[in-house]
Amino acid sequence: MKEIQAIIRPVVLEELKEELSALNIRGLTIGQVMGCGSQKGWTEFYRGSEVYMNVLPKVRVSIVVPDARVDETINAIIKVARTGEVGDGKIFITNVERVVRIRTGEEGDDAL
Secondary structure, rough: OOEEEEEOOOOHHHHHHHHHHHHOOOOOOEEEEEEEOOOOOEEEEEEOEEEOOOEEEEEEEOOOOOHHHHHHHHHHHHHHHHOOOOOEEEEEEEEEOOEEEEOOEEEHHHOO
16 A cells, blocks of 8 residues: 655645545645745845745545556646646655555555
């Protein structure tokens, strides 16, 4: 099993949820995050002073899938999130050693 974490623009979240649902991929964890990278930031004025804001709002989506579904999940994220502009985000893939469903005690792929 793999955990796929995608850092994406907030505006693509709803479309991504629909795309993953169409692939019967369930069980998302979603969080609002702030980040900086190649996209840089912007300048604002606060109490008459110019302030450079170098972090931007993003959304982190975490999904655990069986190894056989990793590529299709990544492709779905790219399909929805890619604009070709700086700031589209990143995808991180890590190994998951064990998953246990608390309610039933199921483990492994059955717990997903």
